[in-house]
Amino acid sequence: MASKMLHFCFLIFFFLSYGILIPIKCLGNTCLPKEHVALFVFGDSLFDVGNNNYINTTGSQANYSPYGETFFNYPTGRFSNGRVIPDFVAEYAKLPLLQPYLFPGNQQYVNGINFASAGAGALVETNQGLVIGLKTQLTYFKNVKKILRQRHGDKETTTLLSKAVYLINIGFDDYLQENSILYTHQKYVSMVVGNLTTVIKGIYDLGGRKFGIINQPSMGCFPTIKAYVNGTKLGSCLEEFSAIAEVHNTMLSVELQKLKKQIKGFKYSYFNLFDLSFEVINNPSKFGLKEGGVACCGSGPYKGYFSCGGKREVKDYDLCKNPSDYVFFDSVHPTESASKIFSQFMWSGNQSITGPYNLKSLFEQ
Ligand SMILES: *[C@@H]1O[C@H](CO)[C@@H](O)[C@H](O)[C@H]1NC(C)=O
Ligand SMILES: *[C@@H]1O[C@H](CO)[C@@H](O)[C@H](O)[C@H]1NC(C)=O
Ligand SMILES: *[C@@H]1O[C@H](CO)[C@@H](O)[C@H](O)[C@H]1NC(C)=O
Ligand SMILES: *[C@@H]1O[C@H](CO)[C@@H](O)[C@H](O)[C@H]1NC(C)=O
Secondary structure, three states, X not given: OHHHHHHHHHHHHHHHHHOOOOOEEEEOXXXXXXXXXXXXXXXXXXXXXXXXXXXXXXXXXXXXXXXXXXXXXXXXXXXXOOOOHHHHHHHHOOOOOOOEOOOOOOXXXXXEEEOOOOOOOOOOOOOOOOOOXXXXXXXXHHHHHHHHHXXXXXXXXXXXXXXXXXXXXXXXXXXXXXXXXXXXXXXHHHHHHHHHHHHHHHHHHOOOOEEEEEOOXXXXXXXXXXXXXXXXXXOOOOHHHHHHHHHHHHHHHHHHHHHHHHOOXXXXXXXXHHHHHHHHHHOHHHHOOOEOOOOOEEEOHHHOEOOOOOOXXXXXXXXXXXXXXXXXXXXXXXXXXXXXXXXXXXXXXXXXXXXXXXXXXHHHO
């Protein structure tokens, strides 16, 4: 009886919130629209919504001012003045904002959850002990599946996980590791992409089918990279630093095509952040922004020293007046406005920027 009442309440709730009657599907005590698609997020600082607030780390946290000054009006742990890509994707998918997995307290997982950790890499050694590496994120996902099965049963969990979209961004921090120079580009990239592929297969084995994968951005255009290397003209990019990103992107794209052939039901969206970030950084006005070469918050050349907030090694920093004019908020991470542009292209961009599916069509599968 109580449960019937609850179902009835959810029915009313969905009726009211959507304005039209949508078929309802019930998972144990929770009712969801039949077309409900969850979002699970894995990766690094581009996607972290606050997991690192709950681990013993200092360098890779952003839970202090001026991070979060836009939209949330308090520092949430996001490396941005406001929202990050998973926030926009959740909004476009009509899901609530996803919580960080490590947020204390009882979590609902039916809408998905965010495992991303700033500084994380595909390689276990990358910032080991200071971040939640990609492999550990997979372990956390395994735990989420277990809890979902306890709460909602095997059948419903299988459906939920197979319809869900898995958004992954990883690799940037692997390529910043000092010991990467001990390897050739080809060898190091094959380890990074190999470990990423292993995790994708791990998610698939747990029931995931629909993947949104982001490639490496044009790293050589980032203020932090330019600041530490001499001879860069203001506003230009360091081609040689983007070279490893290009090797990564080629290999990743090949691996995804292989997975599609090898494993049944595997669908993916490969998002070309490299080309789009290059465009946005070098022609910001085409996208309604003003400054792509210099960060909003930081110090040194191009505000390229990673000092925003003054809690890291370098304490000095300046903050710009209008972050929404900038591509970079700190020396590495996009502003909310740039993240929104990236998210829009991920969601509904055409084949020239995201394929074979864009995220919108992946959610609709
Ligand atoms: C946190 O990390 C610091 C520096 O690595 C270490 O000295 C300290 O013991 C750690 N604390 C805990 C609770 O693990
Ligand atoms: C994963 O990374 C480790 C180094 O952490 C490497 O030894 C291993 O070969 C990589 N695995 C794959 C499948 O590339
Ligand atoms: C850049 O140039 C300065 C002065 O010429 C030098 O001290 C510094 O080591 C150089 N940095 C790099 C990364 O080459
Ligand atoms: C894809 O989108 C871009 C930018 O939005 C546009 O310039 C291009 O013409 C489009 N290409 C096709 C094949 O529709």
